[in-house]
Amino acid sequence: MTATLENTATEAGAAVGVVPSFEVTLRVRRFNPESTHGEESYWDEYTITAHGTDRVLDALHKIKWEHDGSLTFRRSCAHGVCGSDAVRINGRNRLACKTLLKDVNPDKPIVVEPIKGLPVVKDLVVDMEPFFASYREIMPFLITTGNEPTKERIQSAEDRARFDDTTKCILCAACTSSCPVFWTDGQYFGPAAIVNAHRFIFDSRDEGAQQRLEILNDKEGVWRCRTTFNCTEACPRGIEVTKAIQEVKRAMITRAF
């Protein structure tokens, strides 16, 4: 007993500053119509050695760079800012670059799938076009009338705080592709489009609120939200997405009556 303890102590002493490493298995949903698998998607398992500080993205990198170069996924900044690498990890939409392996139970195989509801192009890469089409529809830009001011458009801190939460969106599609209503036929505008409309509707400098409310007062607009809170749970930026959607609903009701 004593010896064991001493051994552990010496090992720990020698390993100061060294990050512990462990074996982890990733179960990745693959899709490649040009392969022998054709239009069928299939699962591949990879076991790699990872460190305690590694994220799921690091594991995917390791697979692509050292095991299977054909694995395809999107990533740009790799630090949770660009929103390229939203994937479904163990059934939840997350950014691969913001999810530590140790947080998603590396004792069992970690399941990595493309986000749902958007057409898969290859492996973890989905076609984001339906998502961005909805985003474009809500006119995500400042709309004003009259002459442009010679200086900046002044806004009070309170007015800025009104829509602060929804300015954080990075358009990763984690929310929209977690929404069961969006999964059905992809016609629903989706949480992300509504969040970005909210960002301008409640901006005191913007004058296009009426137009945006009109656009979202569609059969496929805010009224299809069932408040399941999947979007709020999925958002890697912690935006209160469902709340934003309800605020847009309220703005529409006060506009109508």
Added chain:
Amino acid sequence: MAYGTAAVAKVDSPRSPYVRRKTTRGNYELYSWIFMRASGVVLVVLIFGHLFVNLMVGEGVHAIDFAFVAGKWANPLWGVWDLLMLWLAMIHGTNGVRTIINDYAQRDLTRGVLKSLLYTAFVVVVVVGTLVIFTFDPCPPNAPEELLASFCTA
């Protein structure tokens, strides 16, 4: 490909040609959303009032027979109460199932079939129910007297 006549081999766009099927703006969904909430609150009052009067007041559930219903509908308040309950419950329920069909039916054909079944059921129930409430005869001729309400024999 479907255009056939093009002489040059056409390369498909790698992106899905995504378009919103059609713009369906209007206040219809807004009003239906508000109706669901408002009718829900009213229905809670109507249904629990109905249950209380039918099942708990006086002899409770044992008092319910033809005469009990006839006596109730002789009072215009209960006629209006039941009519309101029927209409609100049917519109509220049908609208709820309509949204469920919209959310879960993936093909247009499935959606169409389910919705036509739903609307048919709605029309049948509402028309028959309304007819009964309005044309109800509490004292049908040649009926055995012990089944009728007390005011029929008086």
